[in-house]
Amino acid sequence: MSISPFDQIIDRRNTSSIKWTKYGDEDVIPMWVADMEFAIAPEILNALKSRIDHPILGYTRAPEALYEAVIAYLQRSFQWQIDESWLVWLPGVVPGLTAASSMAGKQGDSVLVPSPVYHPLLHIPEKAGKERIDLPLVYQQNRWSIDFDLLERQAKNPRATSLLLCSPHNPAGTMYTSAELRQLMEICTKHNVLVVSDEIHCDLVLDEQAPHVPTAVAAGELASNTITLMSPSKTYNLAGANCSFAIIPDPAVREKFSEACHYTVPIVPTLSYIAAQAAYTHGQSWHAQLIQHLRRNHQTLRSAVDAMPYIWMDATAATYLAWINTSDMPVEDPCDYFRQHGVGLSPGAQFGDPNYQRLNFACAGEQLDTALSRIERALAQLA
Numbered sequence: 001m002s003i004s005p006f007d008q009i010i011d012r013r014n015t016s017s018i019k020w021t022k023y024g025d026e027d028v029i030p031m032w033v034a035d036m037e038f039a040i041a042p043e044i045l046n047a048l049k050s051r052i053d054h055p056i057l058g059y060t061r062a063p064e065a066l067y068e069a070v071i072a073y074l075q076r077s078f079q080w081q082i083d084e085s086w087l088v089w090l091p092g093v094v095p096g097l098t099a100a101s102s103m104a105g106k107q108g109d110s111v112l113v114p115s116p117v118y119h120p121l122l123h124i125p126e127k128a129g130k131e132r133i134d135l136p137l138v139y140q141q142n143r144w145s146i147d148f149d150l151l152e153r154q155a156k157n158p159r160a161t162s163l164l165l166c167s168p169h170n171p172a173g174t175m176y177t178s179a180e181l182r183q184l185m186e187i188c189t190k191h192n193v194l195v196v197s198d199e200i201h202c203d204l205v206l207d208e209q210a211p212h213v214p215t216a217v218a219a220g221e222l223a224s225n226t227i228t229l230m231s232p233s234k235t236y237n238l239a240g241a242n243c244s245f246a247i248i249p250d251p252a253v254r255e256k257f258s259e260a261c262h263y264t265v266p267i268v269p270t271l272s273y274i275a276a277q278a279a280y281t282h283g284q285s286w287h288a289q290l291i292q293h294l295r296r297n298h299q300t301l302r303s304a305v306d307a308m309p310y311i312w313m314d315a316t317a318a319t320y321l322a323w324i325n326t327s328d329m330p331v332e333d334p335c336d337y338f339r340q341h342g343v344g345l346s347p348g349a350q351f352g353d354p355n356y357q358r359l360n361f362a363c364a365g366e367q368l369d370t371a372l373s374r375i376e377r378a379l380a381q382l383a
């Protein structure tokens with residue numbers, strides 16, 4: 001029987017991978033930064049190969065076929081009909097978050113950030129000359145969500161001019177419902193708070209009952225108060241092939257955003273457009289297999305963690321990132337403890353909650369099994 005491409009173990013140690021060089025020669029399975037251990041779709045590889053047959057990689061604009069592919073993808077996946085003019089191409093979602101934070105309001109204003117969250121969202125407001133106001137997520141009905149009373153109180157402050165949302169949520173794995181997003185949009189729009197929605201994980205749906213709804217779609221007629229950031233980078237394992245995009249329906253917001261990018265955000269690399277175009281045009285079957293694999297890994301991980309002492313895992317409706325509570329472990333630094341036992345996690349403190357560690361399970365089944373045995377052994381030694 002042939003092995004699934006998603007179960008093949010690929011040696012990345014000679015690729016200067018940030019994920020794999022972190023631990024030097026230590027025998028540590030890296031399960032931290034959010035890229036996957038899977039070969040990209042053959043269609044993407046072929047498109048890149050055929051582009052480099054041409055000997056010049058000059059400055060490039062987004063190909064018309066990429067516009068068409070993204071518009072078709074948004075319609076097919078989220079029933080979101082956008083106009084081509086709404087798209088602003090970016091070499092990453094993070095620069096988009098930075099541009100959005102700097103163009104909204106004025107120096108000294110506040111940025112609301114539901115947290116814990118993917119760590120750049122914690123640091124970008126200050127870099128953009130703003131004050132960050134945390135909106136701690138609340139755990140209710142087995143998932144983390146927005147504290148709407150707190151949001152209403154904070155949004156009322158006239159200095160609050162934008163909100164950075166991560167949807168689906170990294171690291172808590174929450175898939176916000178349409179009703180939640182609509183409520184958030186109503187509160188923010190009432191108080192003139194621009195909503196910047198980082199939806200980079202939108203295609204990584206684990207819970208079939210919880211589809212992704214773009215914030216701008218849930219917003220309906222309030223969509224002019226949104227900036228959405230998306231990218232093929234998480235979905236198609238193109239994290240090092242920087243091509244992302246902002247979707248900005250309102251022309252005035254779009255102009256301010258583009259102005260904030262001017263001279264600070266580089267243009268998208270030529271090959272990155274090619275990879276993105278191939279991903280959105282030909283990647284559907286690869287993506288369907290990816291989701292099956294991630295759902296299997298998620299089940300394996302959940303069953304294993306449920307049977308382990310000291311740790312537990314919150315529900316993960318989306319992303320390939322598990323949010324694992326380690327607060328009962330009798331060690332000072334659980335992340336370092338697991339590293340000593342051969343598993344490299346992201347410390348929850350980096351995202352704003354030291355009670356947790358984040359584990360990236362986008363790997364071959366065998367790698368996950370080895371990591372789980374190591375975690376089990378590490379915990380057994382605490383007894």
Ligand SMILES: Cc1ncc(COP(=O)(O)O)c(C=O)c1O
Pocket residue numbers: 034091092093094095118166170198200201231233239244
């Ligand atoms: C929520 C979120 N936003 C943005 C990024 C990074 O985006 P980019 O590499 O396009 O800047 C990540 C990467 O892990 C992420 O999880």
